[in-house]
Amino acid sequence: LIPKTAIRKRLPLYLRCLTYLHQMGIENISSQNFGEKIGIDPSQIRRDLSYFGDFGKQGVGYNVENLLHELKTILGLNQRWKVVLVGVGNLGQALVNYSGLQYNFDLMGVFDTDPEKIGSKVGDHEVQDIKKVSSTIQKNGVKLAILAVPKAAAQEVGDILAASGIKGILNFAPVSIRAPGNVIVHNADLSFELQNLVFSLIYSLK
Amino acid sequence: LIPKTAIRKRLPLYLRCLTYLHQMGIENISSQNFGEKIGIDPSQIRRDLSYFGDFGKQGVGYNVENLLHELKTILGLNQRWKVVLVGVGNLGQALVNYSGLQYNFDLMGVFDTDPEKIGSKVGDHEVQDIKKVSSTIQKNGVKLAILAVPKAAAQEVGDILAASGIKGILNFAPVSIRAPGNVIVHNADLSFELQNLVFSLIYSLK
Numbered sequence A, B: 001l002i003p004k005t006a007i008r009k010r011l012p013l014y015l016r017c018l019t020y021l022h023q024m025g026i027e028n029i030s031s032q033n034f035g036e037k038i039g040i041d042p043s044q045i046r047r048d049l050s051y052f053g054d055f056g057k058q059g060v061g062y063n064v065e066n067l068l069h070e071l072k073t074i075l076g077l078n079q080r081w082k083v084v085l086v087g088v089g090n091l092g093q094a095l096v097n098y099s100g101l102q103y104n105f106d107l108m109g110v111f112d113t114d115p116e117k118i119g120s121k122v123g124d125h126e127v128q129d130i131k132k133v134s135s136t137i138q139k140n141g142v143k144l145a146i147l148a149v150p151k152a153a154a155q156e157v158g159d160i161l162a163a164s165g166i167k168g169i170l171n172f173a174p175v176s177i178r179a180p181g182n183v184i185v186h187n188a189d190l191s192f193e194l195q196n197l198v199f200s201l202i203y204s205l206k
């Protein structure tokens, strides 16, 4: 059995790092260098990856492109995922237009309660009334939702999504929302990105 | 000497997890449970934390509030950091209004090139012309910048920031920007948050 935490926690870090290495045109990387970049013991990396197959070559390390492709397959990113977005304010509009989402995700609809916004176009999408989100989720078999509504509306909208059959919610509102056991909620927090920058800065100033 | 990667990579994960535990009202956590939640070997956690002092109690584990406070001090988050934001479009406006940034960061100014935006108010801030960013950075000793401009403008604005004395850039534009050796660039990518949600979903469906 693959240890639960490896999948949930370490493999995404490997994938993120490999994505950057690939963008930088790096072809091979040793488990030593790889470990150094992501802060994980190289022997742990080798153990994690050996569950899935034999990707590294003695003395050469891992081929970045090949490993990236394998990891994407293992982690379900070689298929596309349908997503709905609820809350088409500043953050929602920035997400609708963001090119980075197009690689693995198909936005099936964007929803809001503001009568001024409903019917208007954001990117390629027409803003729909939140009343229509359940039928969109059920008709298209949508599993994922992005929640970009104000704090006060987050729980109520989370309940609507869970009742419609959504399985995963990426919540941007700065509040923890309760969801039934079969729905996974991840809280996104951009201030952690800024905190990470501070850590790197402090360490490098030493 | 504290191993370089621990600071850079693992401690932020500890901090993020502790922040959620604290929000949930959890008082103590064993290194075993802690490791399970973040996907890091409990003995690695104990080794990392022992560099900084003796925080855990035999049999009880770590006190969440106390450890959170200690980690914040170690990682420089017990002080406030000055930040400037460049690019006050959809994403920039969502960031200016985001309550999560107020805990550790002071926004010293927001800047854009769009004449329609310059002079207008976003949250508590008046949008300033990008021409003024250098003097704001130098006058206030600002170290951090958030880059929320289109891809095409990212490198040019990055150069202005580096020349003004900025030490860390959080870049949201979907392009890698070059910066001098004394400037750290972190690329934020919200689609990784969505990818993380997919990993959790796939694993829990098994």
Ligand SMILES: NC(=O)c1ccc[n+]([C@@H]2O[C@H](COP(=O)([O-])OP(=O)(O)OC[C@H]3O[C@@H](n4cnc5c(N)ncnc54)[C@H](O)[C@@H]3O)[C@@H](O)[C@H]2O)c1
Residues within 6 Å of the ligand: A086, A087, A088, A089, A090, A091, A092, A111, A112, A113, A114, A117, A130, A148, A149, A150, A151, A153, A156, A157, A171, A172, A173, A174, A188, A189, A190, A191, B093, B094, B095, B097, B098, B099, B100
């Ligand atoms: N986690 C982060 O890093 C981060 C960063 C920025 C903003 N935020 C948060 O994201 C959320 C959105 O921020 P914003 O700047 O876009 O806010 P905004 O006010 O511009 O947009 C919110 C949108 O949600 C809509 N809405 C309100 N109630 C709704 C409901 N019941 N159903 C559907 N739509 C509803 C509004 O009509 C509006 O269009 C806020 O909660 C904010 O705190 C989080």
Ligand SMILES: NC(=O)c1ccc[n+]([C@@H]2O[C@H](COP(=O)([O-])OP(=O)(O)OC[C@H]3O[C@@H](n4cnc5c(N)ncnc54)[C@H](O)[C@@H]3O)[C@@H](O)[C@H]2O)c1
Residues within 6 Å of the ligand: A093, A094, A095, A097, A098, A099, A100, B086, B087, B088, B089, B090, B091, B092, B111, B112, B113, B114, B117, B130, B148, B149, B150, B151, B153, B156, B157, B171, B172, B173, B174, B188, B189, B190, B191
């Ligand atoms: N990394 C992520 O997860 C993520 C998510 C959403 C959007 N984005 C990216 O963030 C950026 C901003 O997105 P948005 O939706 O807010 O775009 P937007 O077009 O709404 O806003 C861009 C702003 O930058 C300003 N600008 C352009 N050139 C400038 C310059 N030289 N100096 C100062 N300001 C300048 C524009 O006037 C505009 O106000 C884009 O590059 C987008 O791809 C990234």
